[in-house]
Amino acid sequence: MFDIDRxxxxxxxxxxxxxxxxxxxxxxxxxxxxxxxxxxxxxxxxAFADILVRTRDLTILNVVWGTRQWTxxxxxxxxxxxxxxxxxxxxxxxRRLPEDAKGRVEAAGAASLRHGEVTVLGRDIIHSVxxxxxxxxxxxxxYDGDFLSAEGKSCWDAETxxxxxxxAAAVSSMFGRALAGR
Numbered sequence: 001m002f003d004i005d006r007x008x009x010x011x012x013x014x015x016x017x018x019x020x021x022x023x024x025x026x027x028x029x030x031x032x033x034x035x036x037x038x039x040x041x042x043x044x045x046x047a048f049a050d051i052l053v054r055t056r057d058l059t060i061l062n063v064v065w066g067t068r069q070w071t072x073x074x075x076x077x078x079x080x081x082x083x084x085x086x087x088x089x090x091x092x093x094x095r096r097l098p099e100d101a102k103g104r105v106e107a108a109g110a111a112s113l114r115h116g117e118v119t120v121l122g123r124d125i126i127h128s129v130x131x132x133x134x135x136x137x138x139x140x141x142x143y144d145g146d147f148l149s150a151e152g153k154s155c156w157d158a159e160t161x162x163x164x165x166x167x168a169a170a171v172s173s174m175f176g177r178a179l180a181g182r
Contacts (some may be wrong), residue, residue: 001113002030002033003029004053004060004093010026014026018069021148023081023120023144024119024123028080028116030083030140031083031116036145037085038086043134046136047060047066047136048063048064049064054146056146057142057144057145057150058143058144058161059078059145059146060140060143062141063141063166064138065087065089065129065136066136067068070128070131071100071128072156072171073092073094073105073108073128073156074125074126074153075154076149076155077150078144079121080120080124081139081142082113082118082120082124082139082140083142084113084114084115084118085116085120085140086097086137086139087114087115087131087136087137088114090111091111091128093110093111094108094127094128096126104160104161104162106161123142126156129172140169153165154163
């Protein structure tokens with residue numbers, strides 16, 4: 001059975017080692033048993049985000065992507081370890097345009113995560129996310145700090161790709177308000 005306290009302790013121990021391979025394996029083990037996570041945290045029918053752990057050194061979110069849900073490009077300022085325990089998450093990676101006065105970005109790559117897969121995003125990564133499926137997708141998001149109160153985060157306008165101050169409700173209106181209110 002999935003136990004959030006045990007999972008958080010394992011994440012803290014792995015993050016203390018500073019290597020991405022150790023934390024990737026902790027998250028991979030957890031998402032390899034999706035039934036256990038869903039039994040512990042509940043099954044969702046639509047977009048949903050819940051803060052499972054929020055401390056100065058660790059944030060763990062249970063993220064359920066709604067059908068066809070997407071986000072604006074955004075950054076975290078913390079390392080993010082994302083493990084899929086159902087469905088899919090497609091990421092576009094962005095890079096800043098050198099010397100652009102409005103902080104615009106351009107697409108620089110992409111990656112798809114599927115059930116059971118885990119990725120580690122560095123502290124400086126800018127990405128946007130899409131659930132291209134006609135069903136919800138489940139992900140565990142682990143950050144090596146208090147992601148929700150990180151200062152200096154940004155998001156980028158969908159049309160102009162100009163840099164804006166981070167706004168959780170704008171990044172993803174389907175669950176951003178729930179996270180912003182905590």
